[in-house]
Amino acid sequence: MPVLCLNSHVVYGYVGNDAGSFCLRRLGVETWQVDTVALSNHPGYGDLTGRVVPAAELRALVDGVAARGVLEQTDALLSGYLGAAEQAAVVAHAGRTLRAANPQALVIADPVMGDAEPGLYVGQDIAEALAREVVPNADVVTPNAFELGWLTGRAVAGWEDALSAARALIQTGPGLVIVTSIPTSDDSLGLLAVTAERAWALGVPRLDFPVAPNGAGDALAGLITAHLVRGSSYAQALGAAGNAIHRVLEATRDAGRRELALPLAQDMLVAPGTRFAVRELEPRAEV
Secondary structure: OOEEEEEEEEOOOOOOHHHHHHHHHHOOOOEEEEEEEEEOOOHHHOOOOEEEOOHHHHHHHHHHHHHOOOHHHOOEEEEOOOOOOOHHHHHHHHHHHHHHHOOOOEEEEOOOOEEOOOEEOOOHHHHHHHHHHHHHHOOEEOOEHHHHHHHHOOOOOOHHHHHHHHHHHHOOOOOEEEEEEEEOOOOEEEEEEEOOOOEEEEEEEOOOOOOOOOOHHHHHHHHHHHHHHOOOOHHHHHHHHHHHHHHHHHHHHHOOOOOOOOOOOHHHHHOOOOOOOOEEOOOOOOO
16 A cells, blocks of 8 residues: 655654654555655754755656556555645646556645744745645645635634635545644634535644644644555544544653654554544535
């Protein structure tokens, strides 16, 4: 059940491929990693070194993997952070190439562009390229509440807003939208899995950090991908991934870490328990 991952790479820390691919591999999923950027650390530290991988080089790496004749056995493409708008066309190309080799493969996109507090933290051109070339061509997208609002032009301030906006996004192409970091009235954070016909919700307690760690969205996208390619239902994938990432965040807080404590908490990725239950918002026929 291999997965091809196009995302960022940092030497220090756990974001991008270093979070998502870690989770995939820990759950037993073979992962082929293509890095969109190679940086010393997350940009949130204020200074860094490294480079953006040119789009032509990125495409050559994808095509080099395809030339090995292995995409027929590849179950999914997972894309995340882009360092340049031109890379969006490469992600779309990778999706088309994978689907041509394996029509049953999933194309999963984490449209990394911003969050509630800073707003957009990629260039406007990158956000627009994600909206134009990546999101409509994905089977599954995993935006946070801010990203969902940006993609749909709607305010997402709670469960109903998220459900409505997710359904609007589905009209543009994706079949499943998994929304994270939904603000709720009881000071928890919501996760929502939405199809055109059904929706499932999971609420987890909000955790306080001196400085919030980065990479939780990348890790969650990796966990969702792992569970889907292993055959979990949408509700099962949401529950397992949501419980696991909350356990990782708790371990990160308790250890006083600035970076996700993925190595320390890796057993929780595999067996997170079910402290927080998934509930179906709109029970309908099986999909």
